[in-house]
Amino acid sequence: MKRYENLQLLAEKAESSFLQYYKKNKKRLMKMDTIVQQLHEDVSAEIDCLSCANCCRTLGPAIYDKDIERMAKALRIKPAEVAARYLRTDEDGDHVFQSMPCPFLLPDNYCSIYEARPKACREYPHTDRKRFEQIYKLTVKNSATCPIAYEVLSRLINK
Numbered sequence: 001m002k003r004y005e006n007l008q009l010l011a012e013k014a015e016s017s018f019l020q021y022y023k024k025n026k027k028r029l030m031k032m033d034t035i036v037q038q039l040h041e042d043v044s045a046e047i048d049c050l051s052c053a054n055c056c057r058t059l060g061p062a063i064y065d066k067d068i069e070r071m072a073k074a075l076r077i078k079p080a081e082v083a084a085r086y087l088r089t090d091e092d093g094d095h096v097f098q099s100m101p102c103p104f105l106l107p108d109n110y111c112s113i114y115e116a117r118p119k120a121c122r123e124y125p126h127t128d129r130k131r132f133e134q135i136y137k138l139t140v141k142n143s144a145t146c147p148i149a150y151e152v153l154s155r156l157i158n159k
């Protein structure tokens with residue numbers, strides 16, 4: 001993951017090219033889901049999340065009631081106890097972890113509740129989502145944290 005050690009800087013440098021591409025190709029992007037999904041698969045096969053864990057260290061996923069129920073079951077405690085021990089309400093009214101890095105992130109970057117992790121964790125960085133044009137700008141933002149998001153955009157704009 002050495003290549004992405006300065007990811008924030010790389011993403012800052014690339015930001016205007018990423019946004020310019022969006023401006024020029026907004027309509028074309030609507031028909032590019034298959035290409036983006038292939039890029040997502042290629043890049044995900046090359047980048048090892050266990051050597052990264054940036055998202056688990058820095059981003060607070062939104063956590064919904066279904067997530068809390070699943071986590072409670074896995075932790076064998078009551079949902080209210082999950083909320084009391086691990087969660088707070090953020091400025092948008094969503095449940096998020098009380099602090100980051102995530103309390104379930106282990107020293108070897110594994111997730112201790114992997115099977116029961118929140119939906120937002122499963123879906124991040126969303127680069128395999130349909131209608132990619134709708135989350136393009138979010139992906140530009142994510143590219144400063146997530147090497148997969150950065151790499152998918154970098155390859156896409158050079159297609």
Ligand code: SF4
Binds near residue numbers: 055056061102110
């Ligand atoms: S619950 Fe697991 S996948 Fe989600 S942020 Fe925490 S360690 Fe990462």
Ligand code: SF4
Binds near residue numbers: 048052053124148
């Ligand atoms: S999803 Fe992105 S930020 Fe999270 S561990 Fe994988 S490469 Fe890193």
